[in-house]
Amino acid sequence: MTTKLFGERVQRREDLRLITGQGRYVDDLGNGALAAAFVRSPHAHARIRDIDVSAALDVDGLVAIYTWEDLPERVRDPLPLLIPHPALTHGRTAYPLAREIVRHVGEPVVMVVARDRYLAEDAAALIEVDYEFLKPVVGIEEAAQGAHLVHQDVPGNAGAHLVQEVPSPQGLGAGEAIDAAPHVLSFRLDFERSASMPLEGRGVYARWDADDRSLRVFSSTQTSTSVRMAIASKLGLPLPSVEVIAPDVGGGFGVKIVHPWPEEVLVPWAAMLLGQEVKWIEDRREHFISSAHERGQVQHVRVGFDDQGHVLGLDVTILHDHGAYTPYGIIVPIITATQLLGPYRIGAYRVEFTSIYTNTVQVTPYRGAGRPQGVFCMERTMDRIAAHLGLDRTEVRAANFIQPDQFPYDQGLIFQDGRPLIYDSGDYPESLRMIKELIGWDGFAALKAEAEARGRRLGIGIGCYVEGTGVGPYEGGHVQVTSDGRVHVSTGLTSQGQGHETVFAQIAATELGVPLDKVSVVTGDTRRFGYAVGTFASRAAVMSGNAIALACRKVRDKALRIAADALEADPRDLEIEDGVVHVVGNPGASIPLGTVAVLSNPLRYAFDEETKRATQFSGVASMDRPPVDEGEEPGLEGRDYFSPVRSTFASGMHAAIVETDPDTAEIRILRYAVVHDCGRLINPMIVEGQIHGGVAQGVGGALYERMVYDGHGQLLNASFMDFLMPYATEVPYIETAHLETPSPLNPLGIKGAGEAGVIPVSAVIASAIEDAEGITIDRMPISPSDLHELRALAAS
């Protein structure tokens, strides 16, 4: 590694187009395409008796109207259940257009295609659907009682039930360990719904080429390769005839990993049928009621511990709200159940969850994906133990930490990738030391007392987490050096703002010894790379980063072999610097990488001066060997894959100081501090940006955002007026420190960073408010109104 770019604060290469208005998001493409709009169910649970489209037929510019009845085989089938699991005994997915029953407000019922979106909405407004109302099932606990059913064939509305148990080192079950413990607490916790809410909604634009029978689809997705396979399968097209491209994507945060969305099937289908380009761009209301939410859980906790706060037994029972369908399986509650343990080594653990259907928008991963709930549970538990024992909250945590010499540490559970939950590395005591120092934990009591004397109420809180990142199964990278010396990198997973074009270029430039500006990176384009899983679970840097590094190493080896031939040197004596291969200690003996690329591809035909060197009469080729050696391929390129044995585990600790207004109950975050360990940093600037954004979403989830359903299953706050995403005025300044504990599980030693910021925020803020107020906080988010009601309750 001669060119030091790995680890540098390199400015992003994505920025230029994005700050000049030259980005290409899906709605920036296909200006002339027909527009789709959908008639969506206004009811949470109803039977469709009749659909009358007659009034819409006269709308100027109308092209087509489709209901479920109009859809051909395969297209009309229920959407796939993406991640089957033995415990998901009653998995259910939606039809692309409702067939007979609608199960949440916003479910698509009729598709309209017209000349533009205005006209499509005109037609949609004139379509009359006659519904017979069915009893809506809303609220996790109400649904769990099963008096009314979301799916008639799912008793108790229970889609899945899973128990995992880890006995104590002494062989006790959790129940026994708790019963035998000196101290026992039991309590209930609530966590409300929020949503990814990227500023660009979903969108699909399809071009069907009737001449060569090929389909090109642009989708605002986190997984173009998998969308491609789904579309080919649904439409009965050969895979090579379908290409899917994720262009610039305006944020994902989890919601765009779900696929194929109904629209991702219907829009390409309509484009083929109509022989015209069709585009659907989700509007904000559609995004609220027709995409996905997350987070809603009710947790019942029993914990047994000793006088020092060591957890001897923990038993957690979770009711998880899955909404109306389970296309993404039970990944979210599995993550809650397994990541709940965080940095702790506890006695016995038992966790049980039931995943419940309700007549609400489906629940699929949103940044953090079940972890914020799990961390909330564990960290609230730690605070309760501290309060019960009269110990400092950080002492109780420290008493339970896994120690640096205990890695790899097996938690004894099965993680979301179906593999054992074994932590690879970490240093939790050091993290704690750093966060206490950063926030000024030990000096806070004086600060608090001083504020109190002036009538102000301050509180401090802390939260710790461990995050399994970089889950498999694999990602790949392709690296090609062309005769102009440029390096073209591609990987199949997609980008939604993480700066992949920059960090992957940093990796490639470092591995190959070329200047950064010679490297270009393409992600999420199946024309360039067909095999991939997708961007989720903080996995892109770990998976594609390592795959690209491995592919670069192949290219480097090959370049050195060819250069060694040309320079009549030993490959082991060669080095690549600034895009030039040279003999170590003899800079005169060198050959540019571009020339190596020329030599790598024996030519019959020259197309410029440079390539003459590789033609058959140039005299460079050995006459003893075939032009392309056995085991070699023409071209200076390499492809490799990275498939780790299991996930790598990043970790972090956050702390905050909040102020609550004694009169108005307003809650203000005065300071917010983060210590973060994601192994080796590729680009600290980008990692910090990820943390800032995550914390901001965490603050939203802790203090502002909820999805408010009424008893009829109507989402009462389906707009940015009432779903309160924080503005700049609501997000505190975030102080960040890094700890770098390399992962032993991958060549670059990195761990994922994408979700980290969001994970512990609710736990931290709850801890701080509890400290300020002296009132137990057991549900999040919390608003001034909630705090006021809690105060009133505490006073009565």
Place this chain on the structure above:
Amino acid sequence: MKPSAFDYHAPRSLGETLEILAGAGPHGKVLAGGQSLIPLLNMRLAAPSHLVDINRVAALDTVSVEEGGVRVGALARHAAVERSSSVARAQPLLRAALKLVAHPVIRNRGTVVGSLVHADPSAELPAVLTVLDGSVRLARHAGPVREVPAAAFFTGPLESAVEPGELAVSAFFPSLPPRTGSAFCEVARRHGDYAMAGAAAVVSLDEDLRIASARVACVSVGPVPVLLDVSEVCAHRPAASVDWAAVARDVRDRIDPEGDIHATAAYRRHLTGVLAERALRIAAQEAADERAEETSHG
């Protein structure tokens, strides 16, 4: 989220505007800043068949300090009124409240009169008009001009006294009498959101700096801004010796707020008491300061 089709009218004079509105009757809607109307149109919660765009009627783009107050024309943007220093001198409460209206970008386009006509009981400007006893001037084609006092102008949530065919041409915000202070306090979920509770207060002192009159208009606690006269509870005392807790209690006793997704009724009632007290105390202080200034200059 695209608006339904409508016939678009772009009159250039007041007369032309009124004629078109008369013709459109209940199917007509006036477009000024559009910052409240266009979201409703985009969501198709409103679908007028005639949209009368007054943005070209230059005669309505006026802000003037008149005898006894500030008159704001129908096309005067929030930002223009907020920036006017003569307005701030003549009626400081207007600027104080405008700073709380949504975000600067919205205020660049939104109009003061438009906010009044929109008649959102959670909005700041209706409370300001109410506490100041201001009025709105309504005109119609071939008919008399009406000057409707605030007390009669706001008739319900998002409902005002403007009748089909009428145009609100201006609003009048009376200046404060001498030895009078004002203040606006509110708490919103996020900066710039509609307030969960808020109070516009006006307090007048007598020669001896005792509170002669004290009034608050409360937002988000009823179908229209709720005006409360708390002079009696202030008991003609100097601000420093008023039983402010009793004032807050009085305010809480006299309102009947409803709960919604952002605040329970109980919280709103409590918060209104807190904010009314805060606003009244600031207003009283301001009145006293003004008196002090008068004395030192006099």
Place this chain on the structure above:
Amino acid sequence: MGEALHEITLTVNGVLREAKVPGRRLLSDCLRRELGLTGTHVGCEHGVCGCCTVLLDGAPVRSCLTFAVSVDGHEITTVEGLSGPDGSLSPVQRAFSECHALQCGFCTPGFLCSATALLRDNPSPTDDEVVEGISGNLGRCTGYQNIVKAVHRAAELMGDEA
């Protein structure tokens, strides 16, 4: 039975542009569709997110809360018009890149327009003034910290150049 179309003329980024639009065409859609300027983004269509912010006669406004026909004859500046005629980046644009003030970039054009207007009116804003100036724009990626930093940095760059 098509809708009546209105012929309008806008000066967009200094260039006179003509379009025929129905009365209900939002300025955001007109810029993107009729004029092909897709840098202005649409994030909510109810005036809250600020992605569609453009400068109307120099002042930032929501283009999704403005009918194109209503601003006939006016001057519009979009993100595409923030760079110099030679393509050189404005101080605000440079600062956004330098300070990593954008991630997915979808909200960025709105922030750039708001920040440009803010600094024109107030060349050396305080922290509070910066936050107030961008308070009408939602972002979901950056947590705003680097955006605030970028606005200050842009003020510095403008000061250096003045």
